[in-house]
Amino acid sequence: MTVGIIMGSKSDWPTMEHAALMLEKFGIEYETKVVSAHRTPQLLADYASSAADRGIKIIIAGAGGAAHLPGMAAAFTSLPVLGVPVKSKTLNGVDSLLSICQMPKGVAVGTLAIGEAGAANAGLLAAQILGCQQPEIFAKVEAFRKEQTDTILANPNPAE
Numbered sequence: 001m002t003v004g005i006i007m008g009s010k011s012d013w014p015t016m017e018h019a020a021l022m023l024e025k026f027g028i029e030y031e032t033k034v035v036s037a038h039r040t041p042q043l044l045a046d047y048a049s050s051a052a053d054r055g056i057k058i059i060i061a062g063a064g065g066a067a068h069l070p071g072m073a074a075a076f077t078s079l080p081v082l083g084v085p086v087k088s089k090t091l092n093g094v095d096s097l098l099s100i101c102q103m104p105k106g107v108a109v110g111t112l113a114i115g116e117a118g119a120a121n122a123g124l125l126a127a128q129i130l131g132c133q134q135p136e137i138f139a140k141v142e143a144f145r146k147e148q149t150d151t152i153l154a155n156p157n158p159a160e
């Protein structure tokens with residue numbers, strides 16, 4: 001598998017599946033797994049520290065609330081980690097966003113937007129990173145963006 005999509009709970013899947021759907025658009029292989037930083041800490045350590053040896057190139061990690069999963073995953077691997085703040089019930093995901101984006105200097109997590117858009121963009125950004133080395137993925141990203149642009153230009157009337 002090229003991309004590992006992990007999340008803190010099964011309840012994150014309706015958000016995180018948008019990362020998976022985006023990767024599928026570009027034909028990128030991925031695996032999905034519930035890995036909780038606080039409920040299954042040893043699993044997180046094992047997953048992240050073995051990911052590079054297993055051939056994973058990028059980890060997408062989504063979590064909500066006190067969302068330490070992406071940061072802890074990044075602590076266990078030098079692979080790029082893309083963090084997705086899942087919308088929480090009490091603070092609408094602002095807690096998740098701040099938990100993920102405010103990494104102290106020295107361990108990086110690339111943070112996306114809260115919720116579905118962030119998950120989809122994590123998949124897109126993973127494709128763009130992989131596309132730097134793989135021309136066929138780069139071409140698919142270019143085609144995706146052109147189609148998006150053409151669709152808007154072909155129908156600019158908001159009332160139609």
Ligand code: RP5
Pocket residue numbers: 007008009010011012036062063064065086
């Ligand atoms: C986090 O707590 C998860 O990432 C999830 O977003 C949130 C709530 O988890 P559940 O109580 O739904 O399992 O760890």
